[in-house]
Amino acid sequence: MTTHATSSGEPVGRLLGWLGLRPGGSGIAADPGAPPDGNPSRVRQVRADLIEAIGRFLLDNDLDVSPANLVIAHGAFSGSNPRLARQVAARAVTHGGVTQQWIDEICGEEADPKGQADLDRLMAKLETNLEAFQTRSKAAHQMTRDYGSELEEHLTDLEQLQKTGQIVSNLADLAKAMLERTRKAEDEMRKSEDEAKSLRRNLARAKRDAEVDYLTGLPNRRAFEALFDRHYREGKETPFALSVAFCDIDNFKAINDIHGHDAGDRVLKVIADTLAQISNDNCHVARHGGEEFVMLFRGLTPREVAKKLDDARERLADRRLINRKTDQPFGVITFSGGVADVFGYPEPRAALKAADEALFRAKQAGRNRIEIA
Incomplete structure (x- = not known):
């Protein structure tokens, strides 16, 4: 864990002062998630301790004060997410420590809609x-x-x-x-x-x-779901074709294992740029999580969408990417995809599931291909 000589004093005090509170106690209570005893001063003290713990956590680990980080920190220190608290505690004592990249990875796993x-x-x-x-x-x-x-x-x-x-x-x-x-x-x-x-x-x-993926610059899952719901409602009122697609990088774990996570991040950006090239006002792409991307096509049938994705897939497969640090070639980088007709299903979540199942079939059939649900 990265520490700073000044992080335990003035910065935390300023954070609490900005929130209208004073630093309280020497740290978070043993069980901050437990209900206070009803004493107003005790309630205030518990809140102050929780805020101080969250502030120390963000500052000591050089984490951004972002909505996602605040949700993660609150879940870990308030006692509302014991599993997450164990993950953070275990990570803190490892060589890598708690980093922004690691936090972003578990953000996708937690997906706490209530938070x-x-x-x-x-x-x-x-x-x-x-x-x-x-x-x-x-x-x-x-x-x-x-x-x-x-x-x-x-x-x-x-x-x-x-x-x-x-x-x-x-x-x-x-x-x-x-x-x-x-x-x-x-x-x-x-x-x-x-x-x-x-x-x-x-x-x-x-x-x-809160609606942008920090690595690729694409909208994230949260932003996509809001966009998807809006287009679905509009399509119900004024009928038009609406297709959804999932795309997943083939053998991405092997890329990370062989070349490292920095190289894996570069591949993610390349795939994001490739998919973004076919996006416009009627075609939206977002990072759904990990190495998976989701796309929404307004005014295109699943067959037309499959053709666009096939073209993008072939362009990517023709590129020869090289690890800049080692000059070692990545080999052929490909992705697989699954496409579904949104209005061919009783509700939008069923269409998403169908596209995901089509993606799974593409993987099972050998990867580097597009399947239609």
Whole structure:
């Protein structure tokens, strides 16, 4: 595990401060997932300990503060996912340690829809609160500015009347002090508005990142499923052909075993680029997980889709890739695919299953081929 001299102090404190909490205790409780005893201070302490443990975990291992990493860290440290906690603990003491690549690999295995749904609700609630804050802040900002302008007018009048006596002079001094405080309050409100805008931008970026596969740059499984549901609903209202396909790299484990994971990542990118070349507004490709990709074709029949994938498969097989670190050739890189007619099945998940089964038949038949369900 990679450690940092400063990671256990200030960064975690700043993280907790940003969340509106103070660092609590020396670490996570022995059983953070257990219900607190009902004491409000105890509830707050448990929450603070959980946040501190998550913060330390992300910082000590140089992990991004991304939605996926937060879900994994919460599952491991809250006690809600004991198996995941055991995986993290075992990995931490290995030579490789906890890395972003390893976290991304187990993300696909965990596929915690409830955790993702909780994160979605949290992000939506944060957006709503930010909108309400900005609305109230703008109104208060305007009121403060108007009050300051009016006060400044009265101040001018008072200064002109200073010759009438010390009382008026004192009132003028008091008004000056009030005006200065008003201006400071206005500056603070402006800063708060700027911080809220920055937070909204970061939130929007986090939501985009949650739907993109970091390695290939393609949409991930989560983004594809939302897209699939939308096209399916539109196709029910205005009929059109809709086909789905699964593509899987042949003998990918052997590539990783022989050439290493870095070389395997390069092959993944090559396959992603190959499939992305045939994508457009009516053809969408996403990384489904591991070495598997999923594609959605609007306006094309399964036979037309199979032809497109066959062409892409042949172009890939004609390429001769070389491991840049060792100059050792990879050999012929191929993929297999399975295609299904979405509206040929009673519901969309059945079509996905049919395409996956067609992919399995392609593998069984010798790989490097496309099968139609």
